[in-house]
Structure formats: structure tokens, C-alpha cells
Amino acid sequence: TTAAASGLVWVSRDGRVEPVDTSWRARFDYPAISPDGRSIAVSVRDRTTDLWMWRSNGTRTKVQSSAPTNWRPSWSGDGQSLAFVTVRDVNASDSLAMMPVMARADGTGAATPLVGGRVNYYEVELSRDGQWMVLRADEAGSSAARLSRLYARRRTGDTTLRSVPTGDVSALQPALSPDGHWLAYGSGAVVGSREIVVQSFPDAQQRVVVSAAGGSEPRWSGNGRE
Numbered sequence: 001t002t003a004a005a006s007g008l009v010w011v012s013r014d015g016r017v018e019p020v021d022t023s024w025r026a027r028f029d030y031p032a033i034s035p036d037g038r039s040i041a042v043s044v045r046d047r048t049t050d051l052w053m054w055r056s057n058g059t060r061t062k063v064q065s066s067a068p069t070n071w072r073p074s075w076s077g078d079g080q081s082l083a084f085v086t087v088r089d090v091n092a093s094d095s096l097a098m099m100p101v102m103a104r105a106d107g108t109g110a111a112t113p114l115v116g117g118r119v120n121y122y123e124v125e126l127s128r129d130g131q132w133m134v135l136r137a138d139e140a141g142s143s144a145a146r147l148s149r150l151y152a153r154r155r156t157g158d159t160t161l162r163s164v165p166t167g168d169v170s171a172l173q174p175a176l177s178p179d180g181h182w183l184a185y186g187s188g189a190v191v192g193s194r195e196i197v198v199q200s201f202p203d204a205q206q207r208v209v210v211s212a213a214g215g216s217e218p219r220w221s222g223n224g225r226e
Contacts, residue, residue, distance in 0.1 A: 008040065008054070021054060032073045032082075035128065037222075039105070041073035041082055051084055053105055061107035070111075077128035081105055083114060085124060100124035100135060115153065115161065122148075123172065127180040130155055132202070134164065134174040134183065148172045150185065152202055165204045166197070173217055176201065177224045184210070184218035 006028055008020035020040065027045040034040070038056040041063070043049050051063040051070040063070065067086035074083045083102050098120040101111040114124065114133060123136040135151045150164040150171050164171075170188035177184070183201040187209075188194045196215040199207040220226070
């Protein structure tokens with residue numbers, strides 16, 4: 001079946017709902033608000049899945065990428081660029097199917113890879129200070145299950161890709177706090193259900209479950225306190 005078109009809406013803390021743009025309806029996925037709150041990056045599913053930019057003046061721009069699927073955007077701290085995952089031909093044997101890339105938010109220029117190697121990455125998250133990116137890669141488990149691993153890499157200096165110790169075999173949906181000192185993620189091995197965990201970053205010395213009865217897709221408030 002074909003999913004119906006939907007609309008993007010602002011929801012206030014007291015529950016009031018206001019449309020973002022009444023003239024824009026589509027099959028939306030993974031909206032991400034820019035650091036200044038004036039733009040939204042969102043995937044639009046049609047024959048292909050393209051990444052689009054909506055701005056508070058009502059204009060819309062498609063982010064340039066040659067891949068047929070582009071999703072899970074993460075903003076750079078200055079709001080000038082976006083990291084996201086491109087999904088290419090999943091049947092190709094000579095190239096990666098899923099790759100994290102960076103592109104300008106104004107729609108100019110081509111998307112450029114953020115990391116090399118022979119691993120497919122499903123999510124990418126940038127720190128606001130531009131120093132780190134966090135990635136998720138799936139690996140086959142001993143019982144043919146898919147294991148979700150989180151990795152971190154500095155953008156400059158020592159760019160060694162390192163595993164993020166989560167104590168979880170299925171960590172996903174990473175979200176860095178605005179100050180870059182904490183990492184929230186969805187966990188499936190804490191209390192038998194998927195919960196939201198927050199741990200210190202990058203040292204992973206402190207860890208706490210913050211959801212009460214399950215949760216997914218964590219997002220930080222602008223001040224980093226919620």
C-alpha cells in the first residue's frame with residue numbers, strides 16, 4: 001500500500017499544533033531543525049527519497065545528491081552544512097550501499113563522503129563544535145541477528161574510528177547534546193525493552209536510562225538540559 005501524504009507541524013510545550021507550511025504535503029521522514037531554529041531538513045519519499053530544506057521565509061531547496069535515497073540529516077553547528085546517509089544500489093557488489101556524506105545546506109555543490117572503508121553506515125550525527133561525528137553500523141551476530149554498533153571519530157587531528165562502549169548489542173539513534181559532552185541513544189538491552197540512554201561522551205564513564213516506559217528517536221533541547 002502507498003502511504004498517504006502528511007504535513008509538518010510545530011508542536012508547543014502546551015500541546016498547541018501549528019502547520020509549518022500548509023502548501024507542502026508529502027511523505028516526510030526524519031525532520032531535523034537547524035541550530036538557529038529557522039530551517040528544517042527533511043527527507044521526502046517519492047520515486048526516490050530526497051533531502052529537502054525548508055526555510056522560515058517559505059522557500060524550499062533540494063540538497064544535492066546522486067543517490068536515490070537520502071535520509072537522517074544532522075546539522076553542522078554553524079547551520080551551513082548537513083551530514084546525512086545516502087543509500088545507493090544495494091545490489092552492487094563493488095561499492096558500498098550506505099554511506100555518510102556532507103553537503104551544503106543551500107543546495108549548492110555535491111555531497112562528499114565523510115568516512116571511507118568497507119562498512120555500511122546507517123546513521124551519522126555531528127557535534128555542534130565540529131569536532132566529532134558519531135556513526136551507526138550494523139553487523140551480523142552469531143545467530144544471524146543484526147547488531148547495531150556506535151562509533152565515533154574526530155573530524156580533525158586523530159581521525160581514528162573508535163567504538164563507543166554502550167554495553168548494548170543494539171544501540172541506535174545517536175543524538176549528541178549541544179555541548180557535545182553527552183550522547184543519547186536508543187537501547188534494546190537495558191531492561192528488556194527499547195529505552196533511551198544518556199551517557200557521557202566521549203569517555204562513556206557515566207550512563208543512565210532516562211525513559212520510563214520505552215522510547216525512541218531522542219532529541220535534545222537547545223539548552224541541553226532535557
